[in-house]
Amino acid sequence: xxxxxxxxxxETATDRLAAHEGRVALIVSQNGRLPAGLPRGTRDAAxxxxxxxxxxxxxxxxxxxxxxxxxxAAEALQLxxxxxxxxxxxxxKAGAAIGAxxxxxxxxxxxxxxKRAGEVALGIALRGYDFSVYKTxxxxxxxxxxxxxxxxxPPQTVSRQGAAQDAxxxxxxxxxxxxxxxxxxxxxxxxxxxFMARDPQALARSAQDAAAVAEGxxxxxxxxxxxxxxxxxxxxxxRLKAMEEIGLTVEVLDEDALRDLGMRALLAxxxxxxxxxxxxxxxxxxxxxxxAPLALCGKGVVFDSGGISIKPAAGxxxxxxxxxxxxxxxxxxxxxxxxxxxxxxxGVVGLVENMPDGAAQRPGDIxxxxxxxxxxxxxxxxxxxxxxxxxxxxxxxxFEPRAIIDLATLTGAVIIALGHENAGVFANDDRLADNxxxxxxxxxxxxxxxPLAPAYDKLIKSRLADMKNTGGRPAGSITAAQFLQxxxxxxxxWAHIDIAGVALPPSAxxxxxxxxxxxxxxxxxxxxxxxxxxx
Numbered sequence: 001x002x003x004x005x006x007x008x009x010x011e012t013a014t015d016r017l018a019a020h021e022g023r024v025a026l027i028v029s030q031n032g033r034l035p036a037g038l039p040r041g042t043r044d045a046a047x048x049x050x051x052x053x054x055x056x057x058x059x060x061x062x063x064x065x066x067x068x069x070x071x072x073a074a075e076a077l078q079l080x081x082x083x084x085x086x087x088x089x090x091x092x093k094a095g096a097a098i099g100a101x102x103x104x105x106x107x108x109x110x111x112x113x114x115k116r117a118g119e120v121a122l123g124i125a126l127r128g129y130d131f132s133v134y135k136t137x138x139x140x141x142x143x144x145x146x147x148x149x150x151x152x153x154p155p156q157t158v159s160r161q162g163a164a165q166d167a168x169x170x171x172x173x174x175x176x177x178x179x180x181x182x183x184x185x186x187x188x189x190x191x192x193x194x195f196m197a198r199d200p201q202a203l204a205r206s207a208q209d210a211a212a213v214a215e216g217x218x219x220x221x222x223x224x225x226x227x228x229x230x231x232x233x234x235x236x237x238x239r240l241k242a243m244e245e246i247g248l249t250v251e252v253l254d255e256d257a258l259r260d261l262g263m264r265a266l267l268a269x270x271x272x273x274x275x276x277x278x279x280x281x282x283x284x285x286x287x288x289x290x291x292a293p294l295a296l297c298g299k300g301v302v303f304d305s306g307g308i309s310i311k312p313a314a315g316x317x318x319x320x321x322x323x324x325x326x327x328x329x330x331x332x333x334x335x336x337x338x339x340x341x342x343x344x345x346x347g348v349v350g351l352v353e354n355m356p357d358g359a360a361q362r363p364g365d366i367x368x369x370x371x372x373x374x375x376x377x378x379x380x381x382x383x384x385x386x387x388x389x390x391x392x393x394x395x396x397x398x399f400e401p402r403a404i405i406d407l408a409t410l411t412g413a414v415i416i417a418l419g420h421e422n423a424g425v426f427a428n429d430d431r432l433a434d435n436x437x438x439x440x441x442x443x444x445x446x447x448x449x450x451p452l453a454p455a456y457d458k459l460i461k462s463r464l465a466d467m468k469n470t471g472g473r474p475a476g477s478i479t480a481a482q483f484l485q486x487x488x489x490x491x492x493x494w495a496h497i498d499i500a501g502v503a504l505p506p507s508a509x510x511x512x513x514x515x516x517x518x519x520x521x522x523x524x525x526x527x528x529x530x531x532x533x534x535x
Contacts, residue, residue, distance in 0.1 A: 009200035022106035041071030061093030091116035095123020216335030217518035224516035228303035270352035272360025295401035299408035300326030307380030324503035325407035413476030
């Protein structure tokens with residue numbers, strides 16, 4: 001898998017600046033105060049830049065770049081404005097501005113004693129993500145053989161190096177065997193980052209949990225970015241099974257087991273595909289052994305053609321991201337295991353592919369769920385709710401969770417409602433909803449609560465079955481949530497998060513290049529810390 005950029009932490013030594021040949025990022029306060037020890041030519045150029053009209057317009061987290069600064073061997077000096085009282089979001093923004101320009105060189109960051117330096121490091125790691133395993137040109141350093149994304153050897157979080165006793169966060173891993181069996185992929189030149197800080201050991205220790213979060217986000221992004229001819233249901237399940245190496249307990253249920261359980265709604269979605277449907281159960285038992293877990297459920301449609309109700313050709317290539325909910329659940333479970341969270345959490349994901357062939361389900365079919373309710377299939381492109389119906393019921397009946405949260409790229413309607421800025425949150429429990437929204441705000445991930453109400457149920461009333469799988473265009477994201485609520489037990493705290501608009505937005509975001517964002521890993525990790533983790 002893709003791992004975060006290698007970040008070292010060392011004591012401040014400004015005498016090393018002049019000879020550094022890569023990039024230098026200098027964190028400065030809004031009053032333009034510069035650290036002592038800068039080469040004179042560099043100091044003069046930096047002060048002039050900060051006093052310019054452009055420099056005075058900089059806001060917290062903004063940067064100004066000087067190419068080939070006087071008195072230094074560096075190719076660029078990046079002035080990063082970050083007041084001492086900066087917020088977490090501003091610090092991550094500053095880090096992202098550095099991370100977006102890493103290239104394949106060594107970046108030196110002068111952080112001094114800034115209290116938000118750890119958040120700057122996380123911003124660098126998140127924005128420095130680069131999914132380029134399929135690029136074959138020499139500039140990308142790849143011979144076309146995909147790296148083994150199933151490798152789950154955890155990175156070192158802190159190590160000491162010789163007399164300097166530098167601290168290291170999130171060592172990059174050497175690529176494993178090529179995914180197509182053609183041998184080892186070469187190791188490309190990689191970006192490196194060194195933080196110069198007043199107390200590097202303390203900074204590295206404080207950044208360990210952030211390193212686990214970055215690993216989880218990257219795992220999710222990799223899964224969502226993978227093409228469907230690589231990330232089949234079997235490959236997806238194998239990657240999750242490999243996380244047993246980091247302490248998760250992982251169980252893969254095949255189609256025979258799913259039939260025995262009565263998951264006919266889920267199986268109906270995948271019956272037109274050559275890829276077998278699966279359910280994967282991931283368990284992290286970090287809390288009291290008798291405590292009920294938090295359950296996270298994810299929609300994992302590795303490719304959604306729409307089935308017999310086939311989608312338009314334009315944009316269909318992006319339907320490789322329809323497993324985004326399962327990807328988020330996997331990334332959260334990875335993070336919890338890497339940081340050894342003191343909580344019990346179970347992740348359950350339904351992995352299917354929705355394809356049209358002679359065996360595919362048809363509009364008008366009636367299927368029976370694991371719960372026993374019957375569903376009239378009006379549109380085979382409203383398939384994710386069929387998958388989640390069985391997964392939600394299974395998670396409740398097997399694990400009796402304290403709360404259950406499902407995530408899915410479920411509806412285009414949520415994009416019409418909220419655009420690409422916010423995920424839609426639905427819940428039957430106000431406290432759980434408030435906790436999710438609070439966690440999302442703390443992590444800078446947009447989320448907005450949308451309503452549930454019995455009045456919407458009439459839109460999914462079926463003439464022939466207990467319900468139909470779509471209520472049409474009006475309130476499309478709400479009727480989908482109403483459908484899922486029918487598979488939630490009475491008095492079970494539940495929330496549904498529709499991430500269709502935020503999983504793969506059309507352009508880069510502040511903390512991610514264009515492509516998969518990994519939205520939700522940070523929010524749900526924060527939720528576990530704040531509400532479900534033991535003291």
